Amino acid sequence: MHIPDGYLSLEVWTTTTVAGAAAAACALRRTRVELAQPQVPAAALAGAFIFAAQMLNFPIAGATSGHFLGSALAAILFGPWASAAIMTAVLIVQAVLFHDGGITALGANMLCTAVIGSFAGWGVYKAGLRLLKGRLHAAASFAAAWASIVAAAGGVALLLALSGAAPLGAVLDAMLGWHALIGIGEGLITMAAVAWLTERRPALAREGAAA
Amino acid sequence: MSGRRGGPGGAGEAGGRAYRLTGSRRKWAALAVLTLAAAGLLSPWASGHPDGLERVAEDLGFIEREASVHSLSPMPDYEVAGIPWEAVRVGLAGLIGAVVLGALLWAALRALAHRSR
Numbered sequence: 001m002h003i004p005d006g007y008l009s010l011e012v013w014t015t016t017t018v019a020g021a022a023a024a025a026c027a028l029r030r031t032r033v034e035l036a037q038p039q040v041p042a043a044a045l046a047g048a049f050i051f052a053a054q055m056l057n058f059p060i061a062g063a064t065s066g067h068f069l070g071s072a073l074a075a076i077l078f079g080p081w082a083s084a085a086i087m088t089a090v091l092i093v094q095a096v097l098f099h100d101g102g103i104t105a106l107g108a109n110m111l112c113t114a115v116i117g118s119f120a121g122w123g124v125y126k127a128g129l130r131l132l133k134g135r136l137h138a139a140a141s142f143a144a145a146w147a148s149i150v151a152a153a154g155g156v157a158l159l160l161a162l163s164g165a166a167p168l169g170a171v172l173d174a175m176l177g178w179h180a181l182i183g184i185g186e187g188l189i190t191m192a193a194v195a196w197l198t199e200r201r202p203a204l205a206r207e208g209a210a211a
Numbered sequence: 212m213s214g215r216r217g218g219p220g221g222a223g224e225a226g227g228r229a230y231r232l233t234g235s236r237r238k239w240a241a242l243a244v245l246t247l248a249a250a251g252l253l254s255p256w257a258s259g260h261p262d263g264l265e266r267v268a269e270d271l272g273f274i275e276r277e278a279s280v281h282s283l284s285p286m287p288d289y290e291v292a293g294i295p296w297e298a299v300r301v302g303l304a305g306l307i308g309a310v311v312l313g314a315l316l317w318a319a320l321r322a323l324a325h326r327s328r
Contacts, residue, residue, distance in 0.1 A: 001264045006278030028323060035324040042232055042239060043320050048313035049242055052250035055289060055305050057258040064266040065258035077232060085323075086316060093312050098304065099284035134229040156264060165273040174270060178263035196238055198230045 020107025
């Protein structure tokens with residue numbers, strides 16, 4: 001789901017470039033709070049994993065493929081702003097080194113996948129854990145991942161409609177439809193990765209943290 | 212990979228303080244191996260079908276709007292030029308990308324992250 005150069009109108013790409021730059025500045029500031037030094041190697045590795053997993057397009061229906069996004073995974077592991085920073089780095093490397101995603105569309109791609117995707121994933125995960133009282137961790141991760149990629153697709157659809165590429169109803173239907181399917185893959189990968197990379201805190205530490 | 216995990220925004224907090232990042236080096240090492248295998252070995256066999264956005268762009272007829280504004284990328288389309296085998300072109304591009312990202316993030320995040328209490 002990388003918007004290439006040319007899809008967006010001048011008004012949309014200039015606006016999203018400015019907004020994307022502001023969001024990136026904010027993400028850098030907030031990452032200072034969210035991320036602790038001992039987590040840095042894990043966060044760097046997670047970013048590399050997300051890049052690699054994004055290369056693995058899996059076939060879905062109708063001669064179409066989907067690929068992992070990773071915003072929800074990064075947000076669950078490291079927090080939403082740190083995730084936005086990690087996803088921004090992924091997008092920059094993809095656009096600059098591999099010509100995947102436009103340079104003029106970098107701000108738009110950032111807003112959709114790094115910002116909307118991270119916060120949708122993080123919000124659904126938090127809400128899920130609260131609702132399920134910490135049980136069914138896997139279900140919360142799956143729902144978060146599904147919601148994050150569908151929300152990001154919704155953002156892309158909106159920007160395409162604003163750019164006059166297609167009518168809003170049609171592009172929203174199509175983007176949400178395909179990404180609701182791709183979201184199943186997103187959910188399964190995220191669920192497995194979160195289960196592998198997190199562990200339940202011992203009860204004593206939980207009480208200590210709550211006090 | 213040692214010491215306390217789970218800063219204010221990390222898995223510990225994000226999990227309602229019930230979950231934290233694993234401290235198991237074995238698990239992180241497995242992720243590193245999986246990352247290199249995915250980038251270097253599996254990527255050449257990824258589906259070549261258009262992805263969700265490309266499919267929508269084709270169906271709704273706006274795919275021809277794509278207009279490249281630069282040709283500066285050293286590895287366009289995730290391929291290293293000048294190698295006769297496609298699997299090697301793609302796998303090598305994947306490995307380079309994964310390593311560059313890991314190094315870039317490590318340097319940037321080390322400068323940003325707060326000292327643990």
